Amino acid sequence: MLDSTLLAFTGAILIVGLLFFVILSRRKRFKIHPSNGRFVSSDMQLGAVPTFRRTLPQLSNELARVRRYNRPLTLIVLRIESDQLLLDLKRSLVAETGNGSVSSYHNIMQTIQLVFSLVGSILSESLRESDIATYDVSNNQYVILLPESDLTQATQTVRRLKKLLFKRTAGHLVAGIAQFPSDGLIIEDLVRKAVEECTQRSHEKVYNQRKQIDR
Structure with a gap:
């Protein structure tokens, strides 16, 4: 019982980590400026x-x-x-x-x-x-x-x-x-x-x- 609970908890942590990585990678590609809601490419800011x-x-x-x-x-x-x-x-x-x-x-x-x-x-x-x-x-x-x-x-x-x-x-x-x-x-x-x-x-x-x- 303890092993199955630990396994489920570990799996949940891995899923959350994967989702966080996906969200972070997308935010690096596009930023939404708070004042006008338009898409801004971070490449252009640093290009x-x-x-x-x-x-x-x-x-x-x-x-x-x-x-x-x-x-x-x-x-x-x-x-x-x-x-x-x-x-x-x-x-x-x-x-x-x-x-x-x-x-x-x-x-x-x-x-x-x-x-x-x-x-x-x-x-x-x-x-x-x-x-x-x-x-x-x-x-x-x-x-x-x-x-x-x-x-x-x-x-x-x-x-x-x-x-x-x-x-x-x-x-x-x-x-x-x-x-x-x-x-x-x-x-x-x-x-x-x-x-x-x-x-x-x-x-x-x-x-x-x-x-x-x-x-």
Whole structure:
């Protein structure tokens, strides 16, 4: 009787340990940011794209340089429409299978992981050496500084990045652009202005999609 109880207890410990290992490994692959609930790849936080906070002194130094020599500079904020991608994939899988099964959920998660993992490489391949790409972990967005670029050139850069991401992953980017000095004199002000434009574009896109559905 004692041996069977001990055996059952040992088995329970092994099962709990296995479950803990599985949960921990999944949390390492994906983190859900508490402020917006979006999926954030830990690889992107530690990958080729440095964090915004760590790169802020470099961004400020570059801004001081263009101010000193009266040169153009723009700042771009990029956000991935992961929530919309998740919804679109969910609808597609439900239409095909008739239900939102566990396997469908895993397929969606793998696609979102692919989108996040490719953004860093796309930025590295597409931007100039003088451009500075950073990842703002707390706000789940990319902040890119474009020295020697005016508004027209920044708009062209955004279009190119959008096409590349959609071509590789079918994911969508929402972008906001701020121009120095008209939109701000320090990095934080430029980011704030670009975020406002990015948010406005997101709302406009959702509004237009709802109008099409209502027709």
